[in-house]
Amino acid sequence: MTAFSKLERLGFDPSIPNEARMYDYFVGGKDNFAADREAARRALELAPELPIMCREGRRFLDRAVRYLAGAGIRQFVDIGCGLPTQGSVHEVAQAAAPGSRVAYVDNDPVVVVHSQALLEDDERTAVIEADMRDPDQILGHPRLKSLIDLDEPVAILLLFTLVIVPEDELVARIVGRFRDAVVPGSHIVIAHSVSDPRPETTAKLAALYQDDGVVSGPRREQLRTKAEVERLFEGLSLVEPGVVYIPAWRPDPGDQPGDPEAVWSVGGIGRKAP
Numbered sequence: 001m002t003a004f005s006k007l008e009r010l011g012f013d014p015s016i017p018n019e020a021r022m023y024d025y026f027v028g029g030k031d032n033f034a035a036d037r038e039a040a041r042r043a044l045e046l047a048p049e050l051p052i053m054c055r056e057g058r059r060f061l062d063r064a065v066r067y068l069a070g071a072g073i074r075q076f077v078d079i080g081c082g083l084p085t086q087g088s089v090h091e092v093a094q095a096a097a098p099g100s101r102v103a104y105v106d107n108d109p110v111v112v113v114h115s116q117a118l119l120e121d122d123e124r125t126a127v128i129e130a131d132m133r134d135p136d137q138i139l140g141h142p143r144l145k146s147l148i149d150l151d152e153p154v155a156i157l158l159l160f161t162l163v164i165v166p167e168d169e170l171v172a173r174i175v176g177r178f179r180d181a182v183v184p185g186s187h188i189v190i191a192h193s194v195s196d197p198r199p200e201t202t203a204k205l206a207a208l209y210q211d212d213g214v215v216s217g218p219r220r221e222q223l224r225t226k227a228e229v230e231r232l233f234e235g236l237s238l239v240e241p242g243v244v245y246i247p248a249w250r251p252d253p254g255d256q257p258g259d260p261e262a263v264w265s266v267g268g269i270g271r272k273a274p
Helices: 003-009 019-026 034-046 050-070 089-096 109-119 135-139 142-147 168-181 199-211 226-231
Strands: 075-079 101-106 125-129 155-159 187-193 265-271
Touching (some): 019 050, 034 050, 034 199, 050 155, 050 187, 050 265, 075 089, 089 101, 101 109, 109 125, 125 142, 135 168, 226 265
Parallel strands (some): 075 101, 075 155, 101 125, 155 187
Antiparallel strands (some): 187 265
């Protein structure tokens, strides 16, 4: 069965914009449709900096994964991964440390089918359909267990995905469950859009996503403050420089991040100590 026929079985409708494909459009990818591009253009009218934010998010991912590879991590679980794009986790990890294994997790069946088709020839990757609100479903998934050895250090990546969980207590439980499940020497990476610099814009953008059908049902995005994101690393040792606006997290030589707060996204890495 082809990827497209699988999508048809899932009731795939290219006229409905999709957040993952809009992101793909923002970073210059080709895995998007007319509805995604039109919704993205409406979002750009509110926040013209969105493509810059997405690119800075990719750069943060790149630097974080290279840091983790340098720290000896060879296993990565990318939760809420969206569509693979240029510079995805497996590409960065395997370039820095050949043999690295990457499990991608998403709860969108369309994203999962599309990603499986793109990555079917890479035996060191897996794409799993599961919901991060149920960490045990992810940790116990047969495909993850066949690829990732949870008795060895692993990196859990939560990049711009906790924003879709409005309940603060649930977010803390999600992060805490992953923290408790991994062995010492493991790391948790969090990147999260924050409301501190642009509260009015972020509220309008969330409403636009709801109105355009990008966000379906009762879901709403919850942009937290920088201080609230910092508290998610409770029980972990923060890697320097801590939780900062993402352009300021270990920039590469020659980077010119400008005003880091203009990106209104923060990130950090926490290490589970022995």
